[in-house]
Amino acid sequence: MGNHLIELKHIRKSFFGVDVLKDLNFSIEKGVSTSLIGENGCGKSTMIKIISGFYEFDYGEIVINGKKYHHLTPIEAMHEGIQVVYQDFSLFPNITVAENIMTNSLIADNRRGIPWKEMTQSAKKALERIGADIDTDILVSELSVAQKQLVAIARAIVMDAKLIIMDEPTSAITYKEIEILLKIVQELNAAGIAVLFVSHKLDEVKAVSKNVSVMRNGNIVYSGGIEGMTQEKMVFYMTGRELVSRTFIYERPNTEPVLQVKGLGLKNYYKDINFDVYEGEVVGITGLLGCGRSELAKSLFGLMPCDCGEIYMHGNAVQIRSVRDAMKSKIAYVPEDRLTEGLHLSSSISDNAIVCLMEKLSSRCGFLNKRKMVETYQEVLNRVSIAGMEYDKEVRMLSGGNQQKVLLLKWIATEPDLLILNCPTVGVDVGSKSDIHELVHKIAETGVSVVVISDDLPEIRQLCNRAYMMHDGMFCNEFKISETTSEEMEHFLTNNIKGREE
Amino acid sequence: MKEKKTGGSRLKISNEKLKFIAIPLTLFIIILVLDPADFLTVGNFRSMSFQMVELGLISLAMMFAFISGSIDLSLASTANIAAMVVAFILKSFDGHELTDQQWGWVLVLCIFAAAAAGVLCGLFNGFLVAKCKLQPMLATLGSMYLFSGIVFMFTQGKSIAGFPELISDFGNGTTFGIANTLFILIFVIVLSAVLLNKMRFGKELKYFGTNKKASLFSGINNSKIMMKVFVLCGLIAGITGFEYVIKINTAKADYGASYVFTSVLCISLGGVSPSGGKGGVFGVVCGLIAMQLLSSGFSILGLGTSMKNFLWGVLLLGVMVFNYYLECREMKKKYAGK
Numbered sequence: 155m156g157n158h159l160i161e162l163k164h165i166r167k168s169f170f171g172v173d174v175l176k177d178l179n180f181s182i183e184k185g186v187s188t189s190l191i192g193e194n195g196c197g198k199s200t201m202i203k204i205i206s207g208f209y210e211f212d213y214g215e216i217v218i219n220g221k222k223y224h225h226l227t228p229i230e231a232m233h234e235g236i237q238v239v240y241q242d243f244s245l246f247p248n249i250t251v252a253e254n255i256m257t258n259s260l261i262a263d264n265r266r267g268i269p270w271k272e273m274t275q276s277a278k279k280a281l282e283r284i285g286a287d288i289d290t291d292i293l294v295s296e297l298s299v300a301q302k303q304l305v306a307i308a309r310a311i312v313m314d315a316k317l318i319i320m321d322e323p324t325s326a327i328t329y330k331e332i333e334i335l336l337k338i339v340q341e342l343n344a345a346g347i348a349v350l351f352v353s354h355k356l357d358e359v360k361a362v363s364k365n366v367s368v369m370r371n372g373n374i375v376y377s378g379g380i381e382g383m384t385q386e387k388m389v390f391y392m393t394g395r396e397l398v399s400r401t402f403i404y405e406r407p408n409t410e411p412v413l414q415v416k417g418l419g420l421k422n423y424y425k426d427i428n429f430d431v432y433e434g435e436v437v438g439i440t441g442l443l444g445c446g447r448s449e450l451a452k453s454l455f456g457l458m459p460c461d462c463g464e465i466y467m468h469g470n471a472v473q474i475r476s477v478r479d480a481m482k483s484k485i486a487y488v489p490e491d492r493l494t495e496g497l498h499l500s501s502s503i504s505d506n507a508i509v510c511l512m513e514k515l516s517s518r519c520g521f522l523n524k525r526k527m528v529e530t531y532q533e534v535l536n537r538v539s540i541a542g543m544e545y546d547k548e549v550r551m552l553s554g555g556n557q558q559k560v561l562l563l564k565w566i567a568t569e570p571d572l573l574i575l576n577c578p579t580v581g582v583d584v585g586s587k588s589d590i591h592e593l594v595h596k597i598a599e600t601g602v603s604v605v606v607i608s609d610d611l612p613e614i615r616q617l618c619n620r621a622y623m624m625h626d627g628m629f630c631n632e633f634k635i636s637e638t639t640s641e642e643m644e645h646f647l648t649n650n651i652k653g654r655e656e
Numbered sequence: 657m658k659e660k661k662t663g664g665s666r667l668k669i670s671n672e673k674l675k676f677i678a679i680p681l682t683l684f685i686i687i688l689v690l691d692p693a694d695f696l697t698v699g700n701f702r703s704m705s706f707q708m709v710e711l712g713l714i715s716l717a718m719m720f721a722f723i724s725g726s727i728d729l730s731l732a733s734t735a736n737i738a739a740m741v742v743a744f745i746l747k748s749f750d751g752h753e754l755t756d757q758q759w760g761w762v763l764v765l766c767i768f769a770a771a772a773a774g775v776l777c778g779l780f781n782g783f784l785v786a787k788c789k790l791q792p793m794l795a796t797l798g799s800m801y802l803f804s805g806i807v808f809m810f811t812q813g814k815s816i817a818g819f820p821e822l823i824s825d826f827g828n829g830t831t832f833g834i835a836n837t838l839f840i841l842i843f844v845i846v847l848s849a850v851l852l853n854k855m856r857f858g859k860e861l862k863y864f865g866t867n868k869k870a871s872l873f874s875g876i877n878n879s880k881i882m883m884k885v886f887v888l889c890g891l892i893a894g895i896t897g898f899e900y901v902i903k904i905n906t907a908k909a910d911y912g913a914s915y916v917f918t919s920v921l922c923i924s925l926g927g928v929s930p931s932g933g934k935g936g937v938f939g940v941v942c943g944l945i946a947m948q949l950l951s952s953g954f955s956i957l958g959l960g961t962s963m964k965n966f967l968w969g970v971l972l973l974g975v976m977v978f979n980y981y982l983e984c985r986e987m988k989k990k991y992a993g994k
Contacts, residue, residue, distance in 0.1 A: 457873070481875045495873050498866040500933060509863055509874045516856035564874075 158217070159184045159317055159348050160205065160236070165214035167200055172553050174200045175211070176372040182317060187339055187349035189359040189380070192369030193392050193587075198352055201369070202319055205350075206238045207231035219316075232262060235316030239323060243306040247295035252277035254294050255309045262313065280308040283345075284338045300331040307338065311347075318342065319350040324358055336362050359383075368392055389612070402595060402635070404619035406432050410469045412603040413572050415454075418463030423449040424627035427463070431572065436594065436604040438614035438621035438635075442647070446627040447607045448490060451576050454605075455487035456480040467571065481510070486570035488561055490577045492554075496561045499550040503540075504531040506549050506560055510568045534567040535560070538593055555586020562590060566597055573597065574605045579613060591616055611643055623647065676926060676942035679975065683946055687953040694956045702835060706828070708948040709841045710735075710900055710912060712941075715919040715926075716848050717892035719940050720885050722923060723852075725865040725932025726785065726792030728889045731896075731919070732912045733803035734777040738770035738897030740807050743816040743907035745769055750820060759822050767898055774894020775887055777803060782886035786879035800916075807909035815908035819901075827902030837899050844892060849937040857884060865932030921972050922947050946971070 158181045167175040174197045182188050192198050203209040205216070207228040216223045218234045245254050255277040260268065277290045286304040294302060303323060310318045320339075324332045339349050339362050351362050359366060360380055368376040368391040376391045411430035419425040424446035431437050441447050452458040454465065456474045465472055472483045480487070489495035497506055508515060508531050515530060516522050531545065540556045549560055558578065565573060575594070579587045594617055598604050606617050614621050615635055623631040623646055631646050687695050694700065714731050721728040749762050777799070784795040829836050852858035864871045864881045872878050901907050920930075926943030928935030950971065951964045 477872060477875045478877065487873070489873055494867070495869050498863055498870050498933075501863065501866050505859075505863070509871075509876070512856050512860055512876070516859075520856045521854055522856055522859060 157184050158182070159219065160234075161217040162201070162205070163215050163217065165201075165204060165216070166212045167197075167204060167209065168212060174372050175204070178214075178373060180367060180374050180377070182348050182350060183365070184316070185343055185346040185348055186365065187343050187351055187363040188365040188367060189351045189353060189363040190367050190369060191353060191359060191388065191392065196369045196392075197372040198369055199321065200372075202238060202321060202350075202352070205231065205319065206236055229262075232258075232313065235314055236319070237310035237313055237315040237317070238319045238321065239303065239306045239310060241321050241323075243302050245294045245302055245306060245309075248293065250291055250293055251281075251288055251297070251305055252290035254305055255280055255290075255312055258309060259312050276312060277308070280312045281305075283311060284308060284341065285334075300327045300334075303327065303335070304338075311342075315347055317348045317350060319352070321352050323351070324353060332358065370394055402436055402598070402617060402619045404435055404598075406435070409433055411466075412468060413454075413605075414464075414466035414469070416464045416466070418450070418453065418460050418465065420449060420453055420458060420460045423458075424624075427629060429622060429629065431603045431605060433603055434598050434601050435620065436598050436606060436618045438606045438608065438618035439624055440608060440611065440614050440621055440643075440647075441624035442609060445624045447609075447624050448576060450624075451487065451574050451605070451607050454480070454572075454574055455485060457487075481568065484569070484571040485574065486510075486565040486568050486572070487574045488565055488576060488578060490580065492557055492561050497549050497557060500548055502546050503535065503543065503549050503552070503560055504528075504545040507531040507534045507564050507567065510564060530567070534563050537563055537566070538589060553586070555582040555589070558582050558590060559586065559593070562593060566593075566602075570602060572603045572605065574607070576607045577610075578606065578608070579610070587613075611640060611647070615640055615643070672927070673938060676939045679925060679971075680942050680946040680949055683949040683953065687949060687956065691957055695953070698833075700952065700956065702830070702833075704948050704952050705835045705838045706903070707952065708944055709835070709837045709903075710896055711915055711918055711922060711947065712841045712944045713844055713892055713896040713899065714912075714915045715922040715940055715944055716844055716937070717889040717896075718916075718919040719848070719923045719926075719928050719935055719937070720852075720861070720888050720892075721792070722920075722928045722930055723861055723865045723932060723935050724882065724885045725868065725930075726882070726885070727796065727920075727930070728781065728886065729793065729796040729916055730777065730781060730800040730803055731889060731893045732914075732916050733800045733807070734774050734890050734893035735897035735900070735915075736807045736907070736909055736911055737777055737803050738773040738894035739901045739907035739911070740810060740816070740897075740909075741769050741773045742766045742898050742901045743819070746819045746823060746901070747816065750818075756822070759820070763823070763826070763902070766902075767895070770894045770898035771891055772894070774890040774892070774897065776890070777893070778887040778890020779883075781890065782883035785886060786882040804909050804913075811907075811909060813909060815906045817906040819905050823902050824905045827899075827905070837903055840895060840899050844895065845937060845941060851888075852937060857881075861885065862933050865934075867933075918947065918968070921968055924972060925975055 161181040162178055165175050165178040178201065190198060200209065204211050207226040207230055210225060216226055252274045256273045274290050281288055284304060284307055288301055288304065294305065297305065323335060336358065339351065342349055353359055363380055365378065366380050366383055367374050368388065370392055411432045413431040415427055415429050418427040427450060439447050449458055453460040454474065456476045456479050459475045465474055467483045474480050474483065493499065498509065508527060511530060515527050538559055540559050542552055542556065549557060579590055582590065594604055606614065608614055618635055621633045621635060622629045633643060717731050718728060745766050781796055781799050784790045785792050826836060860876050860881055863876055864878060868878060922943045923935065923940050925946055926939030928939060947968065950967050954963050
């Protein structure tokens, strides 16, 4: 017990009445790397922000180096040697590498003047410690993603870090860079610096850490050594269910495809995209962040019109230059970010449900048909059970999963022929996730074609009957889910990256 | 006036309305208690009803801008442009021997000309915001100077006055004991309420004001909404210009510039939020009455109008802080329940 660097005891935290952390207990040993895994929305980020003092916790205590805290401010956390390398690294793009590395420590030391020479030297030293060869005099905006990450780690080291928290550090970097990162983590451990490694990927977790904790629904459900952890066990702990690999069974009807895309391209984002989607089919498009998948979806919905190529709906060529064009062609799009792009958060649930139907719900001269409005939203919202549902309630009062259901229902209400889902279950709890999957399958069974865009391979496997893999703006593989194992898909995903590296 | 929100519980809405009524009602009672003899006179109410028309019209226009999440600073200047147009028309008919009925037609012409001038100004603002993608605050700040500059140029900074007596008689006259100009306000109130609550435009306007991006993603034509809002603002401002010319018999370049800011005060009291998406005609009318009661109440009590600005400020800040406090308490209650 004595060598705990940090211990969280009975931590509770809620946002807007929703409990995010429920009586959470967690600890990290000195100089050891621990992995934290869990599904999106399980409370990982909240826990990290509590450890770094960014959020106050409602109840419980944190013990750091034997000192008890009932409130923890960001400054206190910093003084205790807790440093976070966020997903976006929080660097200043417009100043040099050296300044970025040293700014925080200068501020922490309360120094007014800027000792330029000393600063550059210390920055160089910090970069050397992690074996990074980066010019300290160039601007951060000129660095690659992986280099930025190294700068962020160097900044943490300069701050005398005892614990470095890395929030999904491998999600945006390439295969080779990941290997370098894993090596750095081991070196940090050797130097007595503990690392909390947040990740989804079991092989990385195994390579890097001694202990692993699994989080689910605001609780740590498993904590222990890494030995004996398998993919199945991990998924079980993460989701609370045995993974049933029940694929979506689909038989292609003898009709022409609902959507046909030929040679579609948009400069700088994607090129030469060809695919088709048949009636009632659920087709996945997967690939890493930045591969062009979101832009492709936005082009199909008229938000980022394509430069070249053709789109056919039911065999007829269509021009999609705006959202209204897309809606006319009976295309619906559930955006990635439900909070800013999807929902009108401070409007009522009922208003959100009918926002796309305004044209149908008003007369030709623009008067609303109130009775029809009420009938419509009741019908729309009663398709699925939504916890905490009151027609009049502001939609922001719902949990992420239920918000997502409202968003999905709002688009289903437009009776589309093609439904495009961009990361439909990001930040959604496990229960709602399976509800949403079920809903998507139900919709597909009524003949609606669905395109699912996601980087979550298990989700693609559960939802789709067919999937395309996208890399660097192009489709590189096509899979029939029932004929491909998840290892094969995983393999292709990493191989694509490798291929690019070499 | 404000329709029950779709499917909502009646109780909650009426609570909100109660909050809006509370302010003018409290003021009313205070003044009533302090000086019932001067306050409760027909003359007093009549003069109040005369005074509040311009602020009321500008406030309603500003309400639409606020609900869309923008602001229109050029409202008073637009009104002055319309007023100038009306003044020129009246001047050109001055000296002609016209019958009463013919003057009536001239007035109708004036209304349409004022409305058209306002709509043109609104189109210009709408073009700047919806097509050139300027920030509404900066765009309308620019057009505010531009419009009043135009009036200055045409009038050489002098006020245009001296219209036929008939016009001012009409503008200051009453029908069934109600000021003629008040009918204009009532008409615009009803129009606004219908637009906001009964029409697709009002619904889409609220969606747009709540979240512009989500509206775009939901197939709402954002630039069309923005355009309509500024045209509507211009239209109401144009009518305001007509109203004050026939009432005070003068048009000049810098008349009523302060109305832009007092209208923000007025609609904020009425629960219209500058961040967009929230607000209704009922609240605005309550806010308007509250402001009018304060300003005339204090002149009745012999405190003069010197205190007016001070008290308007106190009232607005007080109400805002109080509302914030209430909201916090409500939130806390909700959390505690869980």
